[in-house]
Amino acid sequence: MTRKHVIVSGDVQGVYFRDTCRSTATAHGVRGWVRNLPDRTVEAVFEGETDAVDRLVAWAHDGPPAAAVDDVRVTEEEPHGLTGFEVRPTPWRPA
Template structure:
């Protein structure tokens, strides 16, 4: 099990990034969450098997078809045992 936090920069809000991230995370069996941030970025946490988490990080590098990703910051974090994946509507 691993956990990674990503912050995705570019045109990533208003392009169904969160909804597509939710769908793909569920397909990959990854726990965590995704949310829009006030600065225009999208932040997500992916937790699960290494291969599945890396697949989500790789997807975040391009996002859904309408997105234009300029940069993905990736941070390793301690595993917390998160179950399920959700869209968060709090913004920071």
């Protein structure tokens, strides 16, 4: 079991990144979550078997067809025992 936290930058919002990420993760048995951030990046956590999580990290370097990924920052974390995969709301940031 492994857990990776990723921040994806580029043209990654408004291109179905989150929904495609959720369906891809579900297809590979990866648990976690994904959300847009106010700075126009996408944040995700992938948790599961090492090979499946690595496939999701590799997918994040390309994203869905309409995305233009510039960078993917990956941090390893301790697994939390997540269940399912969800799209989370964008956190509010005061102006």
